[in-house]
Amino acid sequence: MYSFLVLFILAVIPSMCKGLHENKCKVVSQDQYIEVGSGTQIVCQTSCIHGKVFWTLDNSYINESTSNSSHSALSLRNFTKRSATLQCHSADTQEVLGGTIIRTYTKPSKISCLLHYDQATQGLPDLFTCSWEHQTDASLEVNYTVLCDSCTRQSEICNSQKTTCTHNYYDMSDKIPLMQNSTVTVRAKSAAWEASSDPYKFSPFSILKITRPHINVLAVSGRLLVEWSGAKFSQGKQHCQVKYSKAVDEGSPEWVLNKTLGRKVDKGEMVIEKVESCHNYTFAVRCALGEAPWSDWSHERTVLAKLNKRDVKLRLWRKVAEADKNGVRKVRVMWTVIPSTCQDPFTFMITQTPLKEHMAGVNHTDTSCANSVCDVDVNQDARRINLKIFHDDFLCVEDSVYVPAVGESLPQVTDIQTSTSEGVILVSWRAPAQPVSGYVVDYTHNGNEYYWKQTEYTNATLFDLLDKKPYNITVTPLFDDKTGHGAQTLHICSRFGDPGNVNITEIKTTDKSVLVRWDVESQEACSGDVVNHTVFYRLQEGPQLNVTVDGSTRDILLKDLNRDTQYTVFVKATALTGTTKSIERSFKTKRFDPRLSTVLAVSGGILIVLVLSLGLCCAVQWRKFKEKPVPDPGHSSVALWSSASHEKGICPFPSFHNPTETSCDSIYTKEAQGTSASPPAAGSNDNPASDQNMTDEYTDPATVSAPHIQREDPAEPVDKQHPSFPAETTELLSSDDSPSSPYRSQSPVEAPAPRTRKQCTRAPVKQQEKTPPLTVYVTLDMFEQGQGR
Incomplete structure (x- = not known):
């Protein structure tokens, strides 16, 4: 039982593994690195699927493959990409069955070798150096070897991990002799690939870089002499280059001149003619043998060029001042400045040559000057002023200029016009009627430093002016041997600046308006003219309002403001060239109208x-x-009534001295005085009725005695006699020395003759029942006027 199980396992498992192995899909590549431009073949095993496959290169479909039931082969030819990804896909399921990455490498190229010197300057070179170009993957470690192919057997010269390799030539002189052509190659090797360059063939003298020359520069009058020395070789001719530039700044242009030397010549020289006087120049030299590389540039040498007489153009000119009371004129002589870098000594001599040579005792005045401006005194006669420049006690250059006589009739230009554009002044004028040889335009901004230029046209452009400065410009015509009179225009600005500073000088407020005054102070002579002023004002938390006035206005009345409110205001002046504004000021309107x-x-x-x-x-x-006390009426004189009044029984007025003595009182009123301006003479009987009426008019009912009083006899009846003399007059009291009095005035007369006393007969007073009594008023001034008597 157990033996059968073991046999089953041993039989089944290998068959299963074989089936699994046969059903696996993968991509097999012969090389992962290939040389650029070469090709390769990639195989995709397809036993794991049933159906067709396809290939992609960096996700792009390609159709260059061959397929069968078990695999698919892709052939790449002339592949130049540095790196690419290849994938095999199932056509049915789009599944990626496998893939690989193909990378490329290159061989070293552009090889160049050099024989050069390190320490030695003559004989055999010290070093042999080769360099090349190679593009590789930075992650790979590449070793380079320089191989000698011209030797009896290929031998290594030097090794390096960089794209350059240097070896001591003394150790390899037998491999690469100077008199024999040689061949070398460069081999590049990494862990994945190996590549060798194409053979590089060369002649040792064609790759020999000689040492840098030694240079010397000598400055002579008007030119520079460059000398150099270097290596001496009998093989081939040397050719050299001389590089020089004006040492002004780094942007100065350079000039390069070529010079070829003969065989076996180790020294060279070159003359540089085109140099400016008294300027520094920098020189360097390099040389080469035939087709060999250039040597390094020599060390630079800087030298100062001497004064070239051909470059000296004095441009002599003069400015003639008005004659003083002694007839002496001061002439400022000006000429082109010789650069201060010229270290050679120069002497400037000015001489005067009067044009009246026949005059006896003519004095030729010599004046020595130290710079390019010199003042000399001349009289009223015409003359020429000569300038001579001596260099090392030899006359270098000379020139002369004409100074006309006072009042000499000479033409001048007319109708000078000027304009300014971006810091440049354009000047034009009308030529005189006589033919001229040219014009001189001189200009100054301070009266001490002058600039001038000469032209043949009737216009000129003045450059390099100081910014925002006023210039005085003079145009003078030139003739063959004389100069005309100059025409001048004053204060032409090179450029106009911003308007002057704006200052608010006064703010006067009312309840609903404010008067703002300001002024503009020009800080520069060429400030721009103000075109308009704009007054900006606003509430503390409100929109900004503005009012614009013309450039000549310096005040404005802002109306319709709020009462008892805080405002801010500032003024901006606008010109064609810019704007300026004042500082912001605050003000507050009043609560009430100040006029109230x-x-x-x-x-x-x-x-x-x-x-x-x-x-x-x-x-x-x-x-x-x-x-003033109340006056006493008793001290006054009362006019006497006429005798006619007595005859008619009218009661005469008693004396005011004792009013109680009579019961007949009468008081004159102002109306009575007015109606009796000319009373009748005493004793006149012409108009008795008038007297009676007068008596009735001045009788006050209040003063008439009652009936019982009238019936009583007075204790002492007094009957005053009034004389009837023609000389007697009665009138109102008046005097030149005192004011008028309400009392009657009586002239002094002789005492009349005694007359028979008669009792006073009172005139009966008729009283009407309905007639109101009359009221007589007495004024206090009546008593005051009586004081005068």
């Missing part, structure tokens, strides 16, 4: 003045009333 306070204040002041004036007048009048 003014009106109230003025009205109150006027009312106070009126009250004070009235009070003062009342006080003065009261004081006068208090100081």
Whole structure:
């Protein structure tokens, strides 16, 4: 039983394993690395499935396979990809049955070898170096070997893990002799593949890099002499290159000149003609043998070029000032500056040559100057000013310029026009009627430093100007041997800047408006002209409003503001070249209109003045009333009534001295004075009725005695006699020395003759029942006027 079970297991299990092994699918590749451009074959075993299969290369379908019942083979030809993934798929289920990755490698290429020197400068070279190019997988470690193929048997020269390899030439001179052509190859080897380069054939002299030359540069007048020395070889000719540049900055252009030397020549030289005077130049030289590589550039050498007489252009010019009271004119002589880098000594000499040579005692004045500007004094005559430059005591160059006489009739240009554009000034003018040989345009921004240029046209462009500076420009015509008079234009700005600073100078507020005043202070001479001003104002928490006015306005009244409200304001000035603005100012409108306070204040002041004036007048009048007592009527004179009044029985007025002596009192009123401006003379009987009426008019009913009083006889009846003399007059009291008095005035006369006393006969007074009694008023000033008497 147990033996049978063992035999069954031993028979079944191998058959099962065989079946499982036969049904497995996989991809088999002969090589994982192939050389670029070569091919390979990949097989996919398909015993595990029934049906067709297909291949993909990096997920792209390819149809270059051959299939049978057990496997499918794919052939790759001219494969150039660095890496690719191949997969085998079931056509029925799209299932991936297997796959592999194919990588490529390249062989070394572009081999170049070099024989060169390290320490030695003559004889055999020190080193042999080869370099090449090779693209490999960075994860692989590749070893390189340089092999000599021209030797009796292939031998190794050097090994490296980089794409360059250097070996001492002395140890291999027998393998690669200088006089024999040689061949080398480079072998690259990794753990997975091995590749060799194509053979590289060369002649040792064609790969010989000679040592760098030694250079020397000599500066002579107007040119530079370059000399160098290097290795000496009998094999082939040397050719060299001289590189030089003006040592100004790193961007200076370089010039390269070629020079070929003969065989067995180890020295060379070259003359550089095109150099600027007094400028530094940098030189370097390199050489090569035939087709061999260039040597390294020599060490650079910098030298200062000397002054070249052909480059010296003095451009001599002069500025003539007005003559002083002694007739002396100051002439500023100007010429081109010789660079300060010129280290050779120069001497500048200015001489004057008057044009009136026949004049006796003409003095040729010599002036020595140290720079490119020199001032000399001349008289009112015409002359030429000569400039001579001496170098090492030899005359280097000279030139002259004409100075016209005072009042000399010479033409000048007219209609000078100027314009400015982006820092450049354009000048144009109209030529004079006489033919000219050219023009000189001189310009200055400070009156001390001048610039000038010469042109043959009637226009010029001035460059390299100082920014935002005003220039004075003068145009002078030139003739064959003379110069005309200059025409000048003043204060032409090279560029206009922003407008000046804006400052708010005054803010006056009311309840609903504000007056804002400002000014613009120009900090520069070439500030832009203000085109307009814009006033911006706003509430603390509100939108910004603005009002624009023209450039000449310096104040504005902002209306329709809120009462008792805080505002901010600033002013912006706008020109064609930019804008400037003031600092922001704050203000607050008033609660009430300030004009109402003014009106109230003025009205109150006027009312106070009126009250004070009235009070003062009342006080003065009261004081006068208090100081003056009531006058005594007894001290006044009462006019005597005419005798006619006595004859008619009318009671004469008794004396006011003792009013109790008579019961007939009469008082004159102002109306009575007015109606009796010319009373009749005493004793006149022309108009008795008039007297009677007058008596009745001035009789006060209040003063008439009652009937019982009339019946009583007076104790002492007094009958005053009134003389009837023509000289006697009666009139109202008046005097030039005192104010008018309400009392009658009587002129002094002689005493009349005694007359018979008669009792006073009172005129009967008729009283009407319904007639109200008359009231007579007595004023206090009547008594005051009586004081005068």
